[in-house]
Amino acid sequence: MELAYGHPKSLKPIQTKYCPGCGHGVIHRIICEVIDELGLQEKSIITNPVGCSIWADLYFDIDSVQPAHGRTPAAATGVKRVRPDHLVICYQGDGDLAAIGTAEIVHAANRGEKFTTIFVNNAIYGMTGGQMAPTTLVGQKATTAPYGRDPEGAGMGYPIHVLEMLATLEGTRYLARGSVNNAANVRKTKQYIKKAFEAQMSGVGFTMVEILSQCPTNWSMDPQESVEWLEKNMIPFYQLGEVKNTLEASK
Amino acid sequence: MAEEKRLMKGNDAIGEAAIRAGCTAYFGYPITPQNELTAYMARHMIDHKRTFIQAESEVSAINMVFGAAAAGARAMTSSSSPGISLKQEGISYACGADVPCVVVNVARSGPGLGGISPGQGDYFQATRGGGHGDYFHLVLAPKSVQEAAELTFEAFDLADQWRMPVMILADGMIGQMMEGVTFPEPRDLEKLPARPWAAGGQYKTHRPINHVSSINLVPDELEAKVHERFLRYEQIKKKEIRFEEVNTDKADLILVAYGTSSRVCLGAQQMAKALGIELGIFRPISLWPFPYDRIAALAAKGKRFLTVEMSMGQMVQDVQLAVAGKAQVSFYGRCGGNIPTEEAVLAEARKLLGK
Numbered sequence: 143m144e145l146a147y148g149h150p151k152s153l154k155p156i157q158t159k160y161c162p163g164c165g166h167g168v169i170h171r172i173i174c175e176v177i178d179e180l181g182l183q184e185k186s187i188i189t190n191p192v193g194c195s196i197w198a199d200l201y202f203d204i205d206s207v208q209p210a211h212g213r214t215p216a217a218a219t220g221v222k223r224v225r226p227d228h229l230v231i232c233y234q235g236d237g238d239l240a241a242i243g244t245a246e247i248v249h250a251a252n253r254g255e256k257f258t259t260i261f262v263n264n265a266i267y268g269m270t271g272g273q274m275a276p277t278t279l280v281g282q283k284a285t286t287a288p289y290g291r292d293p294e295g296a297g298m299g300y301p302i303h304v305l306e307m308l309a310t311l312e313g314t315r316y317l318a319r320g321s322v323n324n325a326a327n328v329r330k331t332k333q334y335i336k337k338a339f340e341a342q343m344s345g346v347g348f349t350m351v352e353i354l355s356q357c358p359t360n361w362s363m364d365p366q367e368s369v370e371w372l373e374k375n376m377i378p379f380y381q382l383g384e385v386k387n388t389l390e391a392s393k
Numbered sequence: 394m395a396e397e398k399r400l401m402k403g404n405d406a407i408g409e410a411a412i413r414a415g416c417t418a419y420f421g422y423p424i425t426p427q428n429e430l431t432a433y434m435a436r437h438m439i440d441h442k443r444t445f446i447q448a449e450s451e452v453s454a455i456n457m458v459f460g461a462a463a464a465g466a467r468a469m470t471s472s473s474s475p476g477i478s479l480k481q482e483g484i485s486y487a488c489g490a491d492v493p494c495v496v497v498n499v500a501r502s503g504p505g506l507g508g509i510s511p512g513q514g515d516y517f518q519a520t521r522g523g524g525h526g527d528y529f530h531l532v533l534a535p536k537s538v539q540e541a542a543e544l545t546f547e548a549f550d551l552a553d554q555w556r557m558p559v560m561i562l563a564d565g566m567i568g569q570m571m572e573g574v575t576f577p578e579p580r581d582l583e584k585l586p587a588r589p590w591a592a593g594g595q596y597k598t599h600r601p602i603n604h605v606s607s608i609n610l611v612p613d614e615l616e617a618k619v620h621e622r623f624l625r626y627e628q629i630k631k632k633e634i635r636f637e638e639v640n641t642d643k644a645d646l647i648l649v650a651y652g653t654s655s656r657v658c659l660g661a662q663q664m665a666k667a668l669g670i671e672l673g674i675f676r677p678i679s680l681w682p683f684p685y686d687r688i689a690a691l692a693a694k695g696k697r698f699l700t701v702e703m704s705m706g707q708m709v710q711d712v713q714l715a716v717a718g719k720a721q722v723s724f725y726g727r728c729g730g731n732i733p734t735e736e737a738v739l740a741e742a743r744k745l746l747g748k
Contacts, residue, residue, distance in 0.1 A: 184596035184599065187464065187593055189460065190606075196608060199606060205592035205593060205602050205603045205604070206602070206603075206604045206605070207459075207460060207604075207605045208490070208607065208608055209459055209460065209483075209486060210456065210482055210486050213452065213453070213483070216460065217457065217459050218460060219453075220459060220462070220463070220464065221460040221463065221464040223444040223457075224417065224593075228593055245450055246456070249449035249453065
């Protein structure tokens with residue numbers, strides 16, 4: 143009998159440490175499915191962030207490099223430049239990418255570095271316990287925004303649309319935003335990842351997929367509430383789809 | 394066949410030596426007084442079809458080095474004091490993940506922005522593990538353009554051998570001055586030491602996956618890792634201590650200095666000789682590991698020491714540690730970008746000798 147659906151080879155067959163309802167496990171899985179589909183398990187390197195997904199190197203059955211918080215795009219730059227034939231995946235969360243690592247991501251994108259950034263946006267700091275992220279929505283509560291994010295009154299600023307900001311840079315070729323709050327969005331997100339990885343392997347410039355993801359623990363919700371909250375609050379603000387695609391122009 | 398001697402700036406010579414040593418990835422950020430080095434690499438790395446990036450910051454540059462070296466390349470970055478402070482985060486991670494690389498500090502005077510003239514105020518930072526955590530790395534201090542080239546060439550081999558960053562601690566004088574220099578033959582990139590632990594290339598051998606990482610949240614495992622590193626440090630202390638001595642057998646007073654200040658001391662020693670006064674010179678070349686034992690042996694022979702630095706006195710503490718109270722240790726230094734004069738060092742020595 144033909145196997146219709148199985149565990150991806152590139153993902154270790156172990157239970158993750160992520161909280162129930164967390165999106166990282168699903169995101170790891172669809173990345174690994176794409177790696178397998180492209181036959182790149184032994185030719186892939188992931189550079190991991192600092193945050194909950196620091197655990198990625200426990201689960202991805204591929205080579206990994208673990209740099210400092212926010213510096214992942216710089217390290218991925220070094221990796222890809224000396225291993226140009228490899229699939230290099232730069233995995234980052236919202237604190238890592240949109241706060242401490244803004245210089246690194248902007249300049250890696252602007253140089254058109256030929257790796258793919260997977261940007262997991264759950265609008266909160268997970269590992270450190272629910273602090274406000276640059277992508278925390280207006281009014282959303284966090285341990286460091288106990289009365290909710292107040293952009294002007296409390297000077298907390300507005301949530302950042304990272305993809306739209308990076309889209310202005312010539313070096314970026316493919317920027318898409320997906321979500322893992324339901325099965326349809328998971329499938330679409332996987333397609334974005336596949337398109338980005340294929341583009342990377344064909345040698346074009348910077349590619350990135352932002353993925354909206356749940357953090358039930360730090361949102362103080364159960365998993366079911368968290369996917370509904372994401373749908374109602376995050377998707378209207380961070381609109382899904384391809385924000386920029388100039389891949390055709392390079393053919 | 395030895396090549397002809399070339400007249401070069403120290404900064405350029407360090408760049409040429411790195412290329413010959415098989416550096417295939419260089420990442421830098423502009424800062425005076427090391428700018429010629431970044432420019433040299435920009436021109437010549439591109440000509441050699443190797444990786445050169447002018448990074449957006451020193452922080453990014455050291456992390457690009459981390460990534461490139463973790464993926465198997467001989468990688469280098471260079472900067473000057475304020476930029477080296479920014480690189481300390483990355484150096485700590487490289488030490489924690491056992492990633493070999495070369496970091497060049499063409500030091501200037503500080504603290505803060507300080508000045509752009511030469512300084513030796515980065516000694517503590519360089520030799521005590523300037524970032525967070527328990528670690529050390531090799532630190533080599535050249536006194537001339539020729540030695541800067543030789544030590545840079547060798548630094549890449551040492552980094553691979555000991556799996557750690559190696560720092561070349563030069564100063565603005567070494568970087569900016571021109572001297573004659575000859576270079577070793579370029580290394581064959583195909584014959585560089587293998588890095589079986591590095592990320593990438595798994596498809597060639599089908600080995601188990603590699604993680605290049607400094608993280609470990611299990612205290613006993615992390616402790617074991619740190620212990621393993623410190624056992625390696627003991628080996629390095631046995632094998633990699635380097636120093637140079639001049640006239641230490643005849644002289645009662647020994648000038649201790651490294652880099653540019655050791656050149657000044659040599660001038661003072663020659664002036665003293667003309668006056669019939671014997672001075673010795675002890676020049677540490679490896680600042681970590683520091684040649685404690687040899688200084689202790691000289692102290693046991695009844696020698697006295699005058700440490701001369703372009704700082705308010707940093708290496709002098711290592712000299713004091715070496716003699717362990719068994720010999721007199723004096724200090725003379727200038728800072729702010731000033732360089733001690735031969736006359737001032739001689740006057741200081743004569744005062745101590747009463748001659």
